[in-house]
Amino acid sequence: MINVSELPLWVEILVAILLLLSSLFALIGAIGLLRMKDFFQRMHPPALASTLGAWCVALASIIYFSTLKSGPVLHGWLIPILLAITVPVTTLLLARTSLFRKRMAGENVPAEVSSRRTDSGS
Amino acid sequence: MKRLFPAPWLSLALWILWLVLNLSISPGHLLLGAILGVLAPLMMAPLRPLPIRIRRPWVIIRLFFLVGRDVIVSNLLVAWGVLTCGSRPPRSRFVKIPLDLRDANGLAALSMITTVVPGTIWSELALDRSILLLHVFDLDDDAQFIEHFKQAYERPLMEIFE
Numbered sequence: 001m002i003n004v005s006e007l008p009l010w011v012e013i014l015v016a017i018l019l020l021l022s023s024l025f026a027l028i029g030a031i032g033l034l035r036m037k038d039f040f041q042r043m044h045p046p047a048l049a050s051t052l053g054a055w056c057v058a059l060a061s062i063i064y065f066s067t068l069k070s071g072p073v074l075h076g077w078l079i080p081i082l083l084a085i086t087v088p089v090t091t092l093l094l095a096r097t098s099l100f101r102k103r104m105a106g107e108n109v110p111a112e113v114s115s116r117r118t119d120s121g122s
Numbered sequence: 123m124k125r126l127f128p129a130p131w132l133s134l135a136l137w138i139l140w141l142v143l144n145l146s147i148s149p150g151h152l153l154l155g156a157i158l159g160v161l162a163p164l165m166m167a168p169l170r171p172l173p174i175r176i177r178r179p180w181v182i183i184r185l186f187f188l189v190g191r192d193v194i195v196s197n198l199l200v201a202w203g204v205l206t207c208g209s210r211p212p213r214s215r216f217v218k219i220p221l222d223l224r225d226a227n228g229l230a231a232l233s234m235i236t237t238v239v240p241g242t243i244w245s246e247l248a249l250d251r252s253i254l255l256l257h258v259f260d261l262d263d264d265a266q267f268i269e270h271f272k273q274a275y276e277r278p279l280m281e282i283f284e
Contacts, residue, residue, distance in 0.1 A: 025201065032204035040243065041214045044259040045204050047240035052197040075142045088237035088244070095245045095257070110216045114249040 002070060011067045015060045022056035025049060039098050043091065050087050054080050126160065128167045131176065133159035174227050178281055185278040189235055192274070196241045203260050212260040216245065219254045219268050223276050228283035235275050 025048045032045025061076040102109045127133050140155030141147055176182070203212045223229060229251065236244045241259035248254070261267055 025197065028201045028204050032200070032207075035204065035207055037211070038214075040216075040245075040257045041212065041259065043243050043257070044200055044214075044241055047237075048197055048201060051193050051238060051240055055193075073145065075145060078139065078142060084234060084238045088234050091237045092233065092244055095243050099245055099255075110218070110255060113218060113246055113253040113255050 002068060004068070007064075007067060011063060015064045018056045018060035018063070022053045022060070025053040025056070029053065039102075040095070043094065047087075047091075050083050051080075054083055127163065129163040129174065131174070132163045132166075136162055174283075176282060181278050181281050185275075185282070188274060188278075189239065192239050196239050200240045200259055213262070214257065214259055215261055217256050217258055217261065217264055217267060219256055219271055221247075221252055221254050221276065222272075223280050223284070224251050225280075225283040228279040231279055231283070232275060 029045045029048035032048070033042055036042040036045065058076040058079050062072075062074060065073040065076075099109055103112070137155040137159035140158050141151060144151050221229075223232060229247065233244045233247075236242045236256065243257040244254070245257050246255040256271075258267065
């Protein structure tokens with residue numbers, strides 16, 4: 001356990017760079033959300049915040065607190081892992097819903113990929 | 123054993139998750155984590171009709187690092203695409219990918235990978251699991267993309283789960 005003011009300079013610089021990178025990716029993701037043209041295109045940029053953005057914050061937190069406590073403090077890694085497990089649920093839901101609605105509205109999206117069963121027995 | 127631990131890997135993962143979250147290996151937390159590890163899979167067992175058989179751990183590790191690298195690369199590509207979209211609009215479109223992977227757990231892992239890698243969105247899976255509709259942010263060559271997708275992600279998942 002060391003004092004905050006005794007942190008080595010290289011740790012402070014590294015943590016600052018990681019945090020800036022992370023906020024940069026979150027910002028680009030937000031800009032992309034605004035500038036993209038259609039719904040599906042707009043789904044891509046916010047993924048920057050939940051992947052590399054979250055990774056950089058987690059890495060910064062691990063480096064900072066591990067140095068501060070003079071031992072590995074690794075639970076920050078759980079955030080990217082849990083994000084990777086939960087984000088696909090909402091993304092898939094949004095993509096499926098949008099495809100369904102656009103097809104009902106007759107917009108220019110691909111037709112269903114499932115081939116309909118040809119036998120009329122059922 | 124089998125009835126107490128329907129999913130031993132899940133039990134182990136939950137136990138470790140609990141200990142890491144609490145940053146403690148005191149007897150109390152060891153016990154609480156163990157209770158979580160035993161009870162949660164038992165309660166979830168009816169929801170998981172397919173048991174997971176994991177093979178080839180080294181393929182998992184290789185896939186893990188490959189996905190990590192691809193996430194970083196595609197993050198930079200999508201970020202660049204966003205910043206330059208005024209002068210060069212991204213060539214977004216849907217791609218139909220023929221799938222050989224049939225295992226439900228493998229497909230779940232594949233959908234996680236496509237979502238975590240920016241620039242690809244899992245849009246639809248055919249009922250017979252033979253075709254996947256994927257939306258890609260910026261696509262140059264369809265055939266090359268499909269080839270990369272099948273080689274990099276689908277093949278290792280087939281090795282792991284089938």
